[in-house]
Amino acid sequence: MAKYEILVTYRTGIFDPAGETARRGLEQIGFTGVDKVSIGKFIQLDADATPDEVQVMCEKLLANPVIEDFAIKSVG
Amino acid sequence: MKLGTIVFPGSNCEQDVAYACEYLGIEHRYLWHNDRDLGGVDAVVLPGGFSYGDYLRCGAVARFSPIMDAVSAFAADGGRVLGICNGFQVLTEAHLLPGALIRNTGLKFICRELPLRVQASCAWLNEPAGRVLRMPVAHNEGNFVCDDETLAALQATDRIILRYCADDGGDLACAPNGARDCIAGICNEGRNVFGLMPHPERVIDPVCGGIDGQTIFRAVAGLTGTDAAAAAAAA
Numbered sequence: 207m208a209k210y211e212i213l214v215t216y217r218t219g220i221f222d223p224a225g226e227t228a229r230r231g232l233e234q235i236g237f238t239g240v241d242k243v244s245i246g247k248f249i250q251l252d253a254d255a256t257p258d259e260v261q262v263m264c265e266k267l268l269a270n271p272v273i274e275d276f277a278i279k280s281v282g
Numbered sequence: 283m284k285l286g287t288i289v290f291p292g293s294n295c296e297q298d299v300a301y302a303c304e305y306l307g308i309e310h311r312y313l314w315h316n317d318r319d320l321g322g323v324d325a326v327v328l329p330g331g332f333s334y335g336d337y338l339r340c341g342a343v344a345r346f347s348p349i350m351d352a353v354s355a356f357a358a359d360g361g362r363v364l365g366i367c368n369g370f371q372v373l374t375e376a377h378l379l380p381g382a383l384i385r386n387t388g389l390k391f392i393c394r395e396l397p398l399r400v401q402a403s404c405a406w407l408n409e410p411a412g413r414v415l416r417m418p419v420a421h422n423e424g425n426f427v428c429d430d431e432t433l434a435a436l437q438a439t440d441r442i443i444l445r446y447c448a449d450d451g452g453d454l455a456c457a458p459n460g461a462r463d464c465i466a467g468i469c470n471e472g473r474n475v476f477g478l479m480p481h482p483e484r485v486i487d488p489v490c491g492g493i494d495g496q497t498i499f500r501a502v503a504g505l506t507g508t509d510a511a512a513a514a515a516a517a
Contacts, residue, residue, distance in 0.1 A: 224385060
């Protein structure tokens with residue numbers, strides 16, 4: 207069984223409301239040097255699947271290519 | 283004319299659609315997400331709610347329900363498909379409509395009646411451009427996003443059907459949910475698939491505070507007469 211870690215984030219240019227709210231929160235408690243906060247999803251897979259198959263899983267379901275980028279890491 | 287409403291696990295507005303049909307005298311049946319055919323209906327509604335718990339992304343899992351292959355084929359053949367709220371999200375995930383619906387900019391669930399300006403007509407809406415309709419919205423992920431190219435194509439082909447607007451129909455600086463170009467509803471190139479975040483099925487019977495939603499169901503059922511006349515007849 208292979209293990210994968212997938213990081214899904216908003217594509218550049220897509221406004222991230224949760225990230226911006228967290229950034230403002232940080233500013234409010236004194237961390238004024240934070241330019242941008244991006245909030246995404248972290249997905250772990252234990253799967254009998256090849257990296258190519260995981261790529262298809264991401265393209266079809268785990269991420270929405272219209273708004274999201276994803277990065278797949280094979281971890282064992 | 284028979285309208286079918288798909289029930290996904292987590293849908294919760296299908297009974298409102300059934301009530302709208304009953305009120306207006308349109309034949310209606312429910313369709314189950316696990317079915318593989320549309321049971322001979324003439325038009326399909328994907329209702330509001332929280333299909334599959336809205337897990338992963340709103341509409342992402344519902345898009346792969348067995349019945350969605352039939353919906354895609356029906357739409358490709360020119361069949362009329364309406365997605366309301368969560369149904370709109372499902373249609374974008376299924377690539378039957380462009381763009382995506384992400385979290386409202388203010389991070390708040392918005393639940394109130396809003397004015398909407400008619401921009402253009404489609405199979406589900408036949409009203410003069412500029413008319414203001416009032417319908418309730420109830421969503422957390424109604425913030426329509428798309429790339430510049432998609433927006434330009436939507437504008438150039440008059441596929442933006444409804445925009446959030448001011449009470450008098452004027453432009454807003456920003457949509458209440460942050461939607462790009464104040465988009466509340468769009469249609470596909472064939473103008474037979476329509477998705478909108480507001481809930482027309484909740485403003486059918488005057489006792490619910492409005493009747494502006496009737497126009498959607500009247501357009502698809504080919505019903506003549508005015509909303510006011512229908513309301514008077516029902517009363």
